[in-house]
Amino acid sequence: MLASLDKAGRVVIPKEARDQLGLGPDVQLEVTLTGDGLLLTPVRRPARRVIEVDGWPVIEAVRGMTVTDADVQAWRADGQR
Structure with a gap:
């Protein structure tokens, strides 16, 4: 899958990836620099019972x-x- 940056530096994550990971519009992503790349990790809130x-x-x-x-x-x- 490919994604591109817009002028404001935003990345659109492909729908297939969002669906597989269960990412919605209000999910925060932690950005980690990994050598010459980026790692985006969803910040999950602890489950409440x-x-x-x-x-x-x-x-x-x-x-x-x-x-x-x-x-x-x-x-x-x-x-x-």
């Missing part, structure tokens, strides 16, 4: 991460599809 606390389903806490109302609304919408 639903656990039970006093009989209630609760999203497990992960250090350094917060859950917003928008997060909960997105999870609910995904579950309704």
Whole structure:
């Protein structure tokens, strides 16, 4: 697969590669210089589990991460599809 830079230095990752890696529009990529090339690695957020606390389903806490109302609304919408 080939990709090219535009005038602003942006690279479009081919759709086939994005689909295989599950990359969406808001995924951040870590850029690492490797000799005469670049390595792009998706930054994955830690998975959050639903656990039970006093009989209630609760999203497990992960250090350094917060859950917003928008997060909960997105999870609910995904579950309704």
